[in-house]
Amino acid sequence: MTDSVSAKPEDSTLVRVRGLTTVLNGKKVFDALDMDIPRGKITAIMGPSGTGKTTLLKHITGQMRGDAGEIVVDGQNVSSLSREKLFELRERIGYLFQNSALLTDFDVFENVAFPLRQHTKLPEVLIRNIVLTKLQAVGLRGAAALLPAELSGGMARRVALARAIVFDPMLILYDEPFVGLDPIALNQVLKLIRTLNQTLGITSVLVAHELEAIKRVADHIYLIANGKVVAQGDPKTIANDGSPWTRQFFGGEADGPVPFQYPAGDYAASLGFPRGNP
Amino acid sequence: MRRDNIVLRSLAQIGDCALFLLRILAAIPRSLRHVRETVRQLWFVGAMSLIIIMVCGLFVGMVLGLQLYDVLSIFGGTSATGTVVAIAIYRELGPVVTALLFAGRAGTSITAEIGLMRATDQIAAMEMMAVDPIAYVAVPRFLAGVIAMPLLCCVFCALGIFGGHLVGVSWLGIDNGTFWSNMTASVELVKDVINGVLWKSVVFGTVVSLIAVFQGYTTPPTSEGVAYATTRTVVASSIAILALDFVLTAFLM
Numbered sequence: 018m019t020d021s022v023s024a025k026p027e028d029s030t031l032v033r034v035r036g037l038t039t040v041l042n043g044k045k046v047f048d049a050l051d052m053d054i055p056r057g058k059i060t061a062i063m064g065p066s067g068t069g070k071t072t073l074l075k076h077i078t079g080q081m082r083g084d085a086g087e088i089v090v091d092g093q094n095v096s097s098l099s100r101e102k103l104f105e106l107r108e109r110i111g112y113l114f115q116n117s118a119l120l121t122d123f124d125v126f127e128n129v130a131f132p133l134r135q136h137t138k139l140p141e142v143l144i145r146n147i148v149l150t151k152l153q154a155v156g157l158r159g160a161a162a163l164l165p166a167e168l169s170g171g172m173a174r175r176v177a178l179a180r181a182i183v184f185d186p187m188l189i190l191y192d193e194p195f196v197g198l199d200p201i202a203l204n205q206v207l208k209l210i211r212t213l214n215q216t217l218g219i220t221s222v223l224v225a226h227e228l229e230a231i232k233r234v235a236d237h238i239y240l241i242a243n244g245k246v247v248a249q250g251d252p253k254t255i256a257n258d259g260s261p262w263t264r265q266f267f268g269g270e271a272d273g274p275v276p277f278q279y280p281a282g283d284y285a286a287s288l289g290f291p292r293g294n295p
Numbered sequence: 296m297r298r299d300n301i302v303l304r305s306l307a308q309i310g311d312c313a314l315f316l317l318r319i320l321a322a323i324p325r326s327l328r329h330v331r332e333t334v335r336q337l338w339f340v341g342a343m344s345l346i347i348i349m350v351c352g353l354f355v356g357m358v359l360g361l362q363l364y365d366v367l368s369i370f371g372g373t374s375a376t377g378t379v380v381a382i383a384i385y386r387e388l389g390p391v392v393t394a395l396l397f398a399g400r401a402g403t404s405i406t407a408e409i410g411l412m413r414a415t416d417q418i419a420a421m422e423m424m425a426v427d428p429i430a431y432v433a434v435p436r437f438l439a440g441v442i443a444m445p446l447l448c449c450v451f452c453a454l455g456i457f458g459g460h461l462v463g464v465s466w467l468g469i470d471n472g473t474f475w476s477n478m479t480a481s482v483e484l485v486k487d488v489i490n491g492v493l494w495k496s497v498v499f500g501t502v503v504s505l506i507a508v509f510q511g512y513t514t515p516p517t518s519e520g521v522a523y524a525t526t527r528t529v530v531a532s533s534i535a536i537l538a539l540d541f542v543l544t545a546f547l548m
């Protein structure tokens with residue numbers, strides 16, 4: 018792993034998003050979005066489905082580029098980085114994919130060892146110890162020899178988590194980390210996220226819908242909808258915010274500023290009733 | 296750019312494919328550290344294709360021997376059976392049929408594998424782990440195809456001639472010495488073996504591997520997308536092999 022910790026005085030903001038505007042297939046996903054991810058904290062990004070939370074993570078890691086605005090990660094403008102510089106930055110970022118994205122040809126051990134083998138020349142015994150330590154942390158040391166096809170969805174997610182943290186990166190992006198986890202695994206993953214943050218100072222960004230789980234670990238929550246940040250604050254503040262956005266989202270109400278129905282024509286007409294006489 | 300016209304779409308695909316080849320060539324030095332992956336792919340696309348190549352080579356040679364014996368016996372020239380079998384296999388059937396079989400057996404598996412890797416975010420995961428998927432995924436499969444094709448072609452040719460011998464000599468009674476001596480007297484190393492077997496199979500191996508890797512890498516990440524990409528690999532490879540065969544034959548003769 019690189020040892021390129023910035024020599025300059027550290028900015029308290031690790032990720033700075035300014036004026037991000039993205040249009041995909043004619044739909045404005047982000048509309049001049051501004052967001053700050055503080056260094057060494059756990060930040061949760063929440064919002065209705067399809068609002069662009071995963072897309073935002075892809076922007077932060079340079080997998081996608083916006084139509085306007087800038088994203089600065091650890092002092093580097095992601096959209097203007099060369100491929101080599103972007104890869105150097107990504108070596109310091111862990112990313113947990115929504116669908117785990119394990120390499121199906123390799124067993125669990127080799128999946129977790131993959132980044133180490135690609136970027137270091139560590140002796141085999143050290144690689145083995147690091148991998149087993151990470152697998153122990155996610156409770157899957159005993160599954161090291163299994164293939165991804167032999168894992169349940171929750172187990173695959175924990176293996177992917179072990180792979181994401183194998184380098185102890187400066188920033189970890191978790192895309193839906195709690196989906197498919199049983200209560201025991203959920204509790205352990207929450208503790209792991211908190212431990213990584215507290216002991217190693219790793220900055221974490223969580224994209225999730227599980228408010229109760231988020232409340233237990235997040236220092237700051239952003240609620241995004243309609244391409245903008247509509248509410249933000251620590252879990253207690255945002256829960257008592259009282260705005261129509263937070264009331265609808267955290268209350269799970271169908272009516273509110275976020276439409277439950279995807280835009281469609283007249284319902285009665287779709288069912289074949291004459292207009293005005295359902 | 297408008298791509299709704301089939302001609303424009305095809306030309307755009309060829310252009311994209313050529314650009315992809317440049318990316319592959321540029322990534323070859325970076326992929327040298329993944330030699331083990333290249334060897335692993337060589338096993339999958341080369342060694343695992345051996346059975347089909349051997350069986351088909353044998354039967355093509357046997358059919359050729361049978362047909363030629365039948366035609367040549369009209370003119371009392373059955374002693375030339377070995378010669379014609381060898382020349383037909385070296386110059387045309389060996390490289391062309393091996394390439395078509397290779398496209399069906401190895402090309403489709405390369406496309407489907409890379410396509411599924413894209414559909415399940417494995418390619419994106421490599422990008423996120425700062426591993427260049429072109430160097431790690433595309434180049435080893437491409438190089439494996441380029442290396443495996445000439446070797447498979449040699450096996451096909453050997454089995455084809457053996458098949459011709461089996462029918463001509465062992466079954467139909469052509470003299471063994473006549474079969475081999477006529478063949479060795481007529482077959483030329485440069486014109487038939489190097490120009491026929493070697494050059495054609497290297498070019499076909501390059502084209503089929505490029506098409507297979509390109510189709511897999513650029514497939515839409517859906518099950519339907521992977522299915523279409525696999526089909527396109529076979530169709531595009533077959534057309535490219537037969538068209539290039541004409542061009543190469545015209546230049547190499």
